[in-house]
Amino acid sequence: MSTLLALDSLDATEALAARLANMTESGDIIGLAGELGAGKTAFARAFIGARLGIREVPSPTFTLVQVYENDNGGAPVWHFDLYRLEHGEEIFELGIEDAFDTAICLIEWPEKMAEHGPENWLELRLLPGDTEHARRAQLTPHGTRAAHLAQLLAAPDG
Numbered sequence: 090m091s092t093l094l095a096l097d098s099l100d101a102t103e104a105l106a107a108r109l110a111n112m113t114e115s116g117d118i119i120g121l122a123g124e125l126g127a128g129k130t131a132f133a134r135a136f137i138g139a140r141l142g143i144r145e146v147p148s149p150t151f152t153l154v155q156v157y158e159n160d161n162g163g164a165p166v167w168h169f170d171l172y173r174l175e176h177g178e179e180i181f182e183l184g185i186e187d188a189f190d191t192a193i194c195l196i197e198w199p200e201k202m203a204e205h206g207p208e209n210w211l212e213l214r215l216l217p218g219d220t221e222h223a224r225r226a227q228l229t230p231h232g233t234r235a236a237h238l239a240q241l242l243a244a245p246d247g
């Protein structure tokens with residue numbers, strides 16, 4: 090079962106990302122799905138900015154992963170872009186299993202993991218909206234923790 094949230098502007102996307110950033114903890118995995126230009130990196134940038142105060146968040150298109158440490162001792166954030174991954178098992182060369190256990194993972198193109206992906210994760214798909222700057226976020230939880238996060242995100246004051 091999935092939930093759709095309207096995002097009328099980039100500001101709305103960034104606000105949703107900031108809300109999620111403040112709910113997540115070590116071990117949480119967020120898959121950012123959607124076509125090129127959907128806003129996956131924009132979402133990740135706002136998430137990392139809100140959580141760690143880091144403004145410089147390039148797209149890890151070629152490195153596939155960028156790690157952001159938390160100077161206050163909290164969980165680091167690992168930002169993946171798996172667009173260029175050819176085989177699902179290549180994720181293990183990126184140290185992703187450690188990250189699943191000890192970090193917060195933001196994964197663009199999660200479908201590239203195929204059957205090697207995690208069991209428990211929140212799928213957040215950015216879909217086109219009615220205008221150039223509108224999007225819709227489709228939340229599909231996999232596992233009870235992700236269901237809890239999705240429920241909090243869908244609650245207007247959550």
Ligand SMILES: Nc1ncnc2c1ncn2[C@@H]1O[C@H](COP(=O)(O)OP(=O)(O)O)[C@@H](O)[C@H]1O
Nearest residue numbers: 098099102125126127128129130131222223224
């Ligand atoms: N509501 C919105 N949410 C996210 N991005 C938006 C929105 N409206 C406009 N944009 C723009 O769309 C582009 C999305 O690019 P990007 O985040 O790199 O996409 P992706 O990583 O999905 O390929 C950015 O230029 C961003 O400013």
Ligand SMILES: [Mg+2]
Nearest residue numbers: 129130148197
């Ligand atoms: Mg991107």
